Amino acid sequence: MxxxxxxxxxxxxxxxxxxxxxxxxxxxxxxxxxxxxxxxxxxxxxxxDVRARSLRSKRTGLIGLVVKRPPGGLNDDPFFANLISHIMDFLAGRPYHLCVEMVSSASSQEAVYDELLRTRRVDGLILVESEARDERILRLQAEGFPFVLIGNPVEERESTIWSVDNDNVLAAKTATEHLREAGYQRVGLLAGPKGITVSDDRIEGYRQGMSGSDCDDLVWHCDFGFIAARDTASDILRSPSRPDALLVLDDFMAMGVVLAARGQGLFIPEDLGVASFNDSSLCDLFERGLTSVSLNIPQIVRTACGRLLKIIEEKPIYGPRRMIIPTELCVRGSTTRRDL
Amino acid sequence: MxxxxxxxxxxxxxxxxxxxxxxxxxxxxxxxxxxxxxxxxxxxxxxxDVRARSLRSKRTGLIGLVVKRPPGGLNDDPFFANLISHIMDFLAGRPYHLCVEMVSSASSQEAVYDELLRTRRVDGLILVESEARDERILRLQAEGFPFVLIGNPVEERESTIWSVDNDNVLAAKTATEHLREAGYQRVGLLAGPKGITVSDDRIEGYRQGMSGSDCDDLVWHCDFGFIAARDTASDILRSPSRPDALLVLDDFMAMGVVLAARGQGLFIPEDLGVASFNDSSLCDLFERGLTSVSLNIPQIVRTACGRLLKIIEEKPIYGPRRMIIPTELCVRGSTTRRDL
DNA sequence: CAACCGCGTGAATACGTATTCACATAATAA
DNA sequence: TTATTATGTGAATACGTATTCACGCGGTTG
CATH class of the missing domain: 1.10.260.40 (lambda repressor-like DNA-binding domains)
Structure with missing residues (x-):
């Protein structure tokens, strides 16, 4: 046999x-x-026999990726697909495989973490963009479960949690400054839901980029996803005091903004400048290109997965608990005015 | 402890x-x-303890999803992300979890299948859109490994392989007829690489939709992905005998066609009608909407996963080996001419 | 020369579960 | 009453591996 x-x-x-x-x-x-x-x-x-080895050695050879499903929507944002792609690239040839865990509601999230923690089905976890003060992370940490956070662990945990992130504050500041230097007078921000760290960080960076000028009434919040962004942007652009440029939380939402602008006969970049984050393939779908901040996902994944494996294998890790991967502003047509 | x-x-x-x-x-x-x-x-x-149970019962509680990475590209097609989302929805609450396996080159594909087969790391597999005469499928079958194919198993295997698919021939025929009825005279087809079953089926359907009129010179082949489609479409549209409508293999490629058309000052739908497959969220990214054939992915996934679990658990399955999920043509602005 | 140590190997054991086998007890049939 | 069968439970075992323990052997040290 x-x-x-x-x-x-x-x-x-x-x-x-x-x-x-x-x-x-x-x-x-x-x-x-x-x-x-x-x-x-x-x-x-x-x-x-992986089963027998698992039983004996307490290792499963599985890495879990926990992604959060936007309420009511699907994970059709290319960001997740890209993440998965790159993780698999990293894992290819190593004795680990990828197990995807999706959480939708908050309660299911609780259950999923609990189950993962108790059964130890996976050797370690990659967590993506958790919410600011996530209790579950503390439990993982208390139980000594190996995990790496892609995102911001919030200040007081910076020194105890392994995390990989971009400097979202700086990135948003740079992007905001770019919009202002491009000649836009009223640069606004379309952020995500409140309480999401990545969104909060970018709001902070935006404020810095506005260098003190009062800009609170130029910040809008909106659920993730293309449809929500389109509808919100429609309202924003209809307002008499509308912004003439928008920094948007991600490319997918930015495409919604582009559509809303077109719907109202506004030209991009002349009537409205648009910049966003992720630098996904969607950026090329806008005819003159969408200006976007590249997060350098391949490097984020390499760093996060590399560290996770070291934690699992109890090998030494050098460098700070919190690793910052540099971003790069990719300027394209959506912020390149030809009328000035 | x-x-x-x-x-x-x-x-x-x-x-x-x-x-x-x-x-x-x-x-x-x-x-x-x-x-x-x-x-x-x-x-x-x-x-x-899942490990001990695995060792004893030979079950792992894992379902593998094998996706093929387009050469040189990333899996940023929303199709895959959607597929994963829906599979996770189906699995939620059941004692199974999803393990994603990606294969890039043909040789790695061989190795991945081999490893999966030998180690039985997963209880069963969902295969997506395999190539027409895939040898690996025969091996899986010979070894009695549980799997369900999402796609076309080609004729001579229809009765021995569990598969879930759309009627791509009919869907393409219907879409082609829709374009002709919309008033387009020279309806072309932008297909995928040769030898991919889904592409071949849609070519066949297109031919039927053209009802005998000689249309071989209106069929083009092109690699998957947005960029390749854009470049190929640029060439097609520059030709003096260009088509005035294109049926495209998927939405992602169709967006490339849209861009190519814009780049040459062609208006959609007046100068060029565009229709495609998948009905993904990308369809709304084109301002007036992209006409697309909905594959009914949720139902495909439900059927495929439901059957896979039954095979694994050795429960009886009713109905034919090959299940056909109905498609639906979603007509939107890209084929709705207002000039006729 | 004796006591000791390092080294390489096999025997034995543990990991936690599912399942077979054996064995009581109770219920039924003769 | 006795023989026979259901029935429910515990004891024992197997799954395949990693690791500890014990052992023998050659070499070193006092």
Whole structure:
């Protein structure tokens, strides 16, 4: 039936323990014995039983990715698909696989974390953009569960939680300054729901970019997703005191803004400048290109996953708990006015 | 430390075997004993050890989704993200979790299938849109590995493979006829790479929709992805004998066509009609809406996953091996001419 | 020369569960 | 009453691996 270490041992005239040692690269086994065992292994094309190893070693070889589903919507934002793609690239060739966990409601989120924590189905977790003061993170931490946060752990936890993030404050500041330098007078911000750290950080950066000028009435909040952004932007643009440029929380929402502008006969970039975050493939879908801040997702993923594996394998990690991946403003047509 | 069935047994004054029986819903245990055990279980908040159960029962509780990465590109097509979303919806609350497997090159694909087959890391697989005569599928089948194909298994395997698909021939025929009835004279087709079943099926449907008129010179092939489609469409539209309508393999590619048209000053739908497949959220990104064939992904996923679980659990399945999910043409602005 | 140590290996064990087997007890049939 | 069968439960075992423990052997040290 199935080839086991016992079979290998019999064929190679050694004990099962020795076979196990050879497989785990134990240095103490003699070279000729190791060779003999390896020969048998390759000619029987033996494959280790992941279940048995899991039971014995308490490792599953699975990495969990927890993504949050926007209420009422689907995860059709290219950001998630990209994230998954890059994680799989990183994991390819390593002895780990990706298990995707989706949480929708807050209660289901509680249950999912609880289940993950109790069953230890996965060896570690990548958490994405959690909310500012997430209690669940504290539980993971208290139980010593390996995880890396992609996002901002909020100040008081910076030194105790492994996290990878962009400097969203700086990125938003830079983008805001870019809009102002491009000649826009009333630069507004379309942020996400309140209480989401990534959104709050970018609001802060926007304020800095506005360098003290009173701008609170130019900040709007809106649910994630394309439709919500389109509808909100429609209202914003209809107002007599409408902004002449909008920094938007992500590309997907920015496409909603673009549509709302078109619907009202506003030209981009002349009547309305638009810039956003993520630099996803959506940016090319706007004819002259959408100015967007690249988060450098490949590097974020490399860093986060690399660290997670080290935590799991209890190897030393150098560098600060909180890693900041540099962003890059990609200027395209949506902020390049030709009328000035 | 960790609560085991042994502990439960001790506390409830029964044997570990009885605890196991209670947990698996064995009908033979006496009601009062069952209650006593359940009481102890709930007050200790015991959680079964998935590793041990896996070793013993040969089940992992994991469903694998194999997606193919387009060469050189990323999986930023909303189609995949949608698929994952819906699969997770289906799995939520059931004792299964989703493991994503990505294959890029053909050789890695071989290796991934091989590893999955040998280690049985997952209880079953959902395969998406495989190529027409995929050898790997035969191996899975030969080894009795549970899987369901989302796509077309090609004719000679229809009766032996569980598959869920749309009637792509009919869908393409209907879309083609819609374009012709909308008043377009030279309806073309932008298909995917050769040898992909979904593409071949839609070519066939397109031909039927053109009802015999010679249309081979109106069919173009192109790699997946937005960029490739944009560049190919640019060439097509520059030709003097350009089509005045294009049926495109998917929304993502269609957005590329839209851009190419805009780049040449062509108006949609007046100068060029555009229709495509998937009915993803991208369709709303085109200002007047992109006409698209809805594949009914939620139902595809429900059917495919439901069947996969039945195969895994060896329950009876009613209905044909090949299930056809109806499509629906969603007519929007990109084919609604106002000049006729 | 004796006591000791390092090294490589096999035997034994544990991981936590599901299931088979055996064994009481109670119910039924002769 | 006795023989026979259901029935519910515990004891025992197997799943395949990783690791500890014990042991033998050659070499070093006092």
């Amino acid at each position: 199935r080839v086991t270490q016992q079979d290998i041992a019999r064929l190679a005239n050694v004990s099962q323990a020795t076979v196990s040692r050879v497989l785990s690269g134990d240095a103490r086994v003699e070279t000729d014995i190791k060779d003999r065992v390896l020969a048998v292994i390759s000619e029987t094309n033996y494959q280790i | 960790r609560v085991t069935q042994q502990d439960i047994a001790r506390l409830a004054n029964v044997s570990q075997a009885t605890v196991s029986r209670v947990l698996s819903g064995d009908a033979r245990v006496e009601t009062d004993i069952k209650d006593r055990v359940l009481a102890v279980i709930s007050e200790t908040n015991y959680q079964i």
